[in-house]
Amino acid sequence: MEVMLTVEGLEKSFKDKKALKNISFDVRKGEIMAILGPNGAGKSTTIRNIMGIMYPDEGSITFHNHKGKGIPRNKIGYLPEERGLYKNVKVMDILLYLADLKDYPLHRAKERVLEYLKKFDLEGKENVSVEELSKGMGQKVQFIGAIIHEPELLILDEPFSGLDPVSQEIFKQEIRDLANNGTAILLSSHQMNLVEEMCDRLFMIQHGQKVIYGTLNDVKAEYANFKCTIHGDNQIRDMEGIPRVQRVEQESEHSILYLDKDVEPINWLKSLPNHLDVQELKINRTSLHEIFIDIATNKNLVQEEGESHA
Template identity: 70%
Template structure:
């Protein structure tokens, strides 16, 4: 796949605080790349540098095939929503398409199609202030993709959406990637990221901590866990080998296994006296990986502060 965006050695400081520390990653054509991190990690600063809203102290943001930032080829859904409330939906969409030098006739055709697709048919002449928060979110999402961008940047695109609308957004984001759009997505909803993203870049305190495909990240960081439904005494479960920790409830237990466990071999060693109504083994979720790494790095920082 062709590389659409390269971020190379990005550094940024505000006064005496360094927010980005040599950040590097790529976004390729037709892939969904997630940029993850806890609040204050540097995600929004990275996006603003890519967009040219602010400029890095060091490093480069390279849009392949373009010398400068090709704003007419970028779609951007910011975390802070900001459409004009007293403007009609269609007027707003056509105005933003015009700013991207997109043909207005084609923009109107695509806008009507998207409004119908997102269950907003008949709302084109309604003022945005009359729409619900979720409907406004849909309109702003449409505005970010109406001009057929080569690179689409989505900052918390699922915020404020009900589950049905989340599914509509997921389907459209995946469809855009299948059509060749390069997508950079920032979200705190790890379950949704895990469902649609191809690669991950996680930052903590302005530094890279994870970078790779979803499969590679889960192989490296996601140990297996075994969920057993049944009434089992905790003392029996504690005797099982290669178990790091146990979340125990009267009728359910989740066993977090060592990194080097081979599930098929481990299952053969389960004692016959275990009460098993249901049993499943899978890797821990991206949410759990995120929390573990974030907490681990915070603990390391505190240790460093104590020894400084």
């Protein structure tokens, strides 16, 4: 798969604090790549360096064989976390203005604005001023502004924040469609369930440095042990003696058994005692959300298990 963006050896300091330490990853054509990390980890600094809002102290950013200040910004779309549109400007005017900033043909931009307003359930809002829109509507308009010029690389910083479930589904489908049509997408979000559902690969950062980098499947295989959830009238004492169990969590009428690494679920199930009350049983890997929490709270899961690359 063609590499669209390469970030290599990025270093950035602010006064005496090192914000980025040897950050390296790439984003490929037609993929959704997640950049993750807790607040203050260095995600926004990385994105701002890619966008040319600031420049690294060391390292390089390459887009289509262009580097640094030579990167063609009109080929990149950006939805910042901090939303901001001119409030007293009409929707069509602000979107055409954003398209013009990217040197995109205005006649084509106007067609695309009307297409997207219809798709995002904003038909007829082109002559409404931004300040008359609800927060969710405004977010849809800003999203349209990020993609109106058909970017080859799209950077989305918390695109789902504040959206209702219906609007989230609209955004998710549009992001998937863009990727399927070849757009390289770098997505930053704290909503791990959406990241796990949508992203092909992920780069996780903590304290300005890489902690995880790889495909979702590889990351989960490396760091996410299996867990078994049993619904039934059981107590923790009923689980005593079951082999290859690290710990048990009891919540009302269901028990969660966290299993050792490298457990084979098919064989392990044979070790469950016959006296257990099993109304429902599910085995899956620990979620990306749980991995994220482990890293953010410094429980050392990653350091214990190593690193993943793909």
